[in-house]
Amino acid sequence: MKKTLPSSLVTPDHPDHPLLHALADDITRRAGGAATLAEAFPAMLRRCIDDVIMTPKTGRRSYDELEKTEKTYIGTRVEIELRALLRLSRGRLDTVILGHDVDIKNTMGSNWMIPTEAVNHPCLLVAADESRAMCYLGLIVARPDYLTVGQNKDAKKSISANGFAHILWLLCHQPYPANFWRNVPPATVTHIFAGSTGNQRMATLFREITGQPITRDVVEAVAQQQDFMRRIRSDKGRGARDHLAEEGILLLSGHYDAPLIKALHLPACTGSEFISYQPQTQAEADLALRTGAPLCWPPRQSRLDL
The missing domain is CATH 3.40.600.10 (DNA mismatch repair MutH/Restriction endonuclease, type II)
Structure with a gap:
């Protein structure tokens, strides 16, 4: 225009x-x-x-x-x-x-x-x-x-x-919302969608793109599964959130984790957005752990066999 x-x-x-x-x-x-x-x-x-x-x-x-x-x-x-x-x-x-x-x-x-x-x-x-x-x-x-x-x-x-x-x-x-993928490097897009399971793709998405709100529509497109929200929730150690937590990466919901998102000075998320973040200090990790957010600290090595 x-x-x-x-x-x-x-x-x-x-x-x-x-x-x-x-x-x-x-x-x-x-x-x-x-x-x-x-x-x-x-x-x-x-x-x-x-x-x-x-x-x-x-x-x-x-x-x-x-x-x-x-x-x-x-x-x-x-x-x-x-x-x-x-x-x-x-x-x-x-x-x-x-x-x-x-x-x-x-x-x-x-x-x-x-x-x-x-x-x-x-x-x-x-x-x-x-x-x-x-x-x-x-x-x-x-x-x-x-x-x-x-x-x-x-x-x-x-x-x-x-x-x-x-x-x-x-x-x-x-x-209006910019196209999410427009500024994501082509190699990163390929890497995200190379995963053979919803958990793999979801974990790669939030591992590669941190500190940036991601909409529910993007999550659904990456999961390519009917119960795509299951890939975000903690799922008895099997969900993407659980695996990322082992790597020291928080996967936060704008609906449930708004106070923690604000306390970590991350960009504000709407109730239908999500954001990942890897704490940089012990103080940030302690803050997350006090809220009950799943997090392994210090982090283990990245899991590729989700």
Whole structure:
């Protein structure tokens, strides 16, 4: 998406203000409020993109590695997931909001392609900026004056430079989760997924990537098993957490171990994130042991036969 966006002209004296604000209010209400929308929408986008990249199965780590057809499918997936998130029905265009036919447009670039059938109709604009980990959600009435003169071979036009000022933003420059694997070295990705069991892959993940919050979705992708959470919990000495503890590595849950995570001055984790850390001093080890966290200190040699 463009780094610099013009201030929205959709103020009370704008001709599209009543319609766009009514649509925006309904979308926000359907999402459960502005705060919930700001949390759920970015997470939904992240899932849509990562489910197509499929790092665990393909070894690919970024959107740029996708085939053209896969990039197109992301737009379809976002449309489906967004309707589900907002509990919207299908319409003559992509959906119907407050009785108005609305087209849903998605881009991973800096603009949207508006089809002829959507001209003069409201459009719900979705954008994800992978390089800056920012996302966008806006509304516009796709009036001809807001579109480019030129068009592609399918007669689709883009929003003009001046047209961007006629977007009402629900979310603008909104941070969203960066692709976890994007900055992980290829050799590390290969090493993690080389494990033949869920415990092996899980232990390698948290052994190789320490001090960094890791989401539940990443854990599930690495485990590749139905009961993936079992690989994180202590499991009578058989789980990844047990084996890492023997090596002097803590595997902590943002839900259960938040006080210890804070006391060790580690990055804050949400309730669905995990973080590993190897204490560097006896004082840190004692702190962990006092909380009941499984930890062997001093650590034994790394276990490879999980």
